[in-house]
Amino acid sequence: ALKAEAAGRVRVAGVMSHFACADEPGHPSVAAQFGAFTGMVEFAEKAGARFEVRHLSNSAATLTAPEARFDLVRPGIAVYGLTPVPALGTFGLRPAMTLVADAALVKRVPAGSGVSYGHTYHTERDTTLALVPAGYGDGIPRHGSNLLQVLAGGRRRTIAGRVCMDQFVIDLGDDPLSPGDEVVLFGPGDRGEPTAQEWADALGTISYEIVTRIGSRVPRAYPGGAL
Incomplete structure (x- = not known):
């Protein structure tokens, strides 16, 4: 690099590396990489x-x-307001991303009704179902079927049945909800409402995957900004 700089072909402006296990404080590789980096510099x-x-x-x-x-530092997940080391707490970070959808359809169904593909969920009694227009095509994990929770009508609801490409269903029981009402x-x-970290914990993954998998067809809004 210095030879290329001397020849006028490049300008050596900086040097960087990246920790492999910084999210595991005390991991021996952290000290080893730090020593290797400072020695190389x-x-x-x-x-x-x-x-x-x-x-x-990194974060x-x-x-x-x-x-x-x-x-310089290169925060990634911390910019989302999510902790890179859940075992050590939040570090005072506040999640910056909220994912919402408006209920598209609400209807009453009888006991024993099969819900969504494969009928992996059946209603135990007469109940009200709501269709939420967000699915694995938008980044909602399909393996969160019958597992992940959302907030609707002021209460948490577990996804009822399989997550589809463009939608999923929640069981409201006898609680009211109208088409157009917000589901968080x-x-x-x-x-x-659940946090991205809660979704990650339920799925056995990391919050990074939850927030970065949301697809481009989901509209973005930036409160207080015009990005």
């Missing part, structure tokens, strides 16, 4: 490199390893 500077920026830390390292912040799939939890 020292070696390169002795060889004539003049770095404008040095950066190594987890930014919050748990202040010695590794150098000149996940958010910061202020109103009692």
Whole structure:
């Protein structure tokens, strides 16, 4: 790189690497990578490199390893307001993303009604079902069928039956809900809705997957901004 810079072909502006296990505080690789990075920077500077920026830390390292912040940090999941290390708490972060949909259809059905593909859910009594227009084509995990919860009508409801490509169903019992009423799939939890971390825990995955899988056909709104 220094030879190319001397030849006028590039400008060496910075140096970076990336932690493999920063979300596991105390993992021996964190100290090993930190040592390797600082050693390499020292070696390169002795060889004539003049770095404008040095950066190594992702969200987890930014919050748990202040010695590794150098000149820049690269927060990813923390920008969503989600903790990169759930075992250590929230670090004061607040979830920034809320996923909502409006109920498309509400109807009364008798006991014993099969719901959605495969009829993996049957109503135990006469009840009210609501159709929510969001499915695995939008990033709602299909393996969250009969498992994930949403907030509708002021209460949490478990998805009833299989998540379809474009929709899923919830069982309201005798509670009222009208077409057009908002259903909160996940958010910061202020109103009692599930959080992305709760969805991740239920599915045995990480919150990163939950928030980044939401597809481009889902409209975005940025309160307070015009992005």
